[in-house]
Structure formats: C-alpha cells, structure tokens
Amino acid sequence: MSIVYRYPCPRCSRVTNLSDGAVCLTPTKDGGVCGYEFPVELLEFNGYVREKIEKHSQQPTGVFRGEISFNTSTGFYLQNLSGARAAGDIYLDVKNGYFCTYITPSGNSAIATLWSGSATNQFAVSGYKLPLNSKLQNIHGHYENLGPSMLFVAAPIDVVVEYPTLANPDEFRVLQSGNVIAAWNTAALSGFAGSHIVIK
Numbered sequence: 001m002s003i004v005y006r007y008p009c010p011r012c013s014r015v016t017n018l019s020d021g022a023v024c025l026t027p028t029k030d031g032g033v034c035g036y037e038f039p040v041e042l043l044e045f046n047g048y049v050r051e052k053i054e055k056h057s058q059q060p061t062g063v064f065r066g067e068i069s070f071n072t073s074t075g076f077y078l079q080n081l082s083g084a085r086a087a088g089d090i091y092l093d094v095k096n097g098y099f100c101t102y103i104t105p106s107g108n109s110a111i112a113t114l115w116s117g118s119a120t121n122q123f124a125v126s127g128y129k130l131p132l133n134s135k136l137q138n139i140h141g142h143y144e145n146l147g148p149s150m151l152f153v154a155a156p157i158d159v160v161v162e163y164p165t166l167a168n169p170d171e172f173r174v175l176q177s178g179n180v181i182a183a184w185n186t187a188a189l190s191g192f193a194g195s196h197i198v199i200k
C-alpha cells in the first residue's frame with residue numbers, strides 16, 4: 001500500500017511519479033536520474049515546513065487567533081507525516097476544498113491536543129491530516145479529528161494523486177487502478193468524490 005504523487009518535482013521541475021521511499025526517475029542529460037526523494041529527517045525539510053513542524057510540536061502560548069494542534073514530540077510528528085504521506089486513507093475535505101490523507105496511528109486514543117484560541121479551550125485529537133493541495137516540497141499536516149466535511153475517497157491501494165496539469169488546470173485528481181475516482185477544482189471550488197457529487 002502506497003500512494004503515488006504525480007506532482008512537479010521540486011528538483012527537476014518535471015511532472016514525476018513519486019512515492020514514499022522512491023526517487024524521481026526523470027532522466028538527466030548525463031544519463032542518470034534526477035533522484036529527488038521525499039524529506040524524512042527534520043533538516044531535510046525546507047524552512048517553511050520546518051516552521052510548521054515546530055508549531056505542531058510546541059505548546060502554543062498566550063491567546064492566539066485560530067487553532068493550533070500539537071504533540072510535543074517532533075519525532076512523533078515526523079513519523080505521522082511520513083505515515084500519512086506513504087499510506088493514509090484519501091479524503092476530500094469539502095469545507096476547505098482539498099484532498100488530504102488521514103491516519104489514526106493509535107486508533108481512537110488521543111495522540112495530540114488541539115487548542116482553539118487559547119489554552120483554556122482545548123480538545124483531544126486522535127488523527128493526523130495531511131492536505132495535498134500544495135507543492136510537493138511544502139506538504140505538511142496537522143492533528144485533527146474526522147469531521148462531517150471529510151468525505152472518504154479511497155484506501156491507499158493503487159492510488160495516484162495528481163497535481164493540476166496544463167490539460168486540467170486548477171484540478172486535483174485522484175485515480176485508482178487508472179480510473180479517475182475523484183476531482184476537485186480549486187478555481188471553481190467544486191468537484192466530485194466517488195458516488196458523492198460535491199458542489200461547494
């Protein structure tokens with residue numbers, strides 16, 4: 001079980017088919033291959049994602065706008081990121097308008113805390129959600145429970161997630177066994193998932 005990401009490669013810029021633990025096979029002029037692979041260790045991520053990782057592995061202080069979810073272990077966060085990237089279940093988040101993968105590494109048990117606005121307003125969460133609507137090198141997740149806006153699309157079996165292309169601009173797609181089973185257009189803010197028709 002693993003998910004293939006058909007996204008532009010951060011190193012060679014060509015559309016590649018990348019999965020966890022594999023490398024970009026785009027040929028180079030000297031007869032080799034590009035060789036890009038997903039970052040795993042903290043220092044392999046870019047500064048933008050490292051900041052996000054820090055945010056989700058440190059307790060927020062004071063009063064803040066919005067929500068922050070965190071588990072105090074950077075190692076656990078990185079393990080969750082890799083796990084969700086490799087083989088999470090695919091969902092369409094209809095509220096936020098993107099595909100994501102989702103894992104619950106400890107079943108129903110809490111793995112993190114969600115703070116909404118301040119430390120006095122906190123909730124236990126059991127899942128890790130990885131939105132897929134960014135460039136490959138910027139993909140990162142956060143802790144969240146499964147809400148009603150999350151539509152199940154597919155288990156990670158023979159699944160390809162496709163970044164928008166020239167042929168399908170603004171449209172993320174999910175293919176399973178070669179068939180398009182879901183799509184979301186980020187400009188029209190509409191799409192479909194399986195037998196569900198979703199119009200936002």
Ligand SMILES: [Zn+2]
Pocket residue numbers: 009010011012013014016024025026034035036
């Ligand atoms: Zn490449």
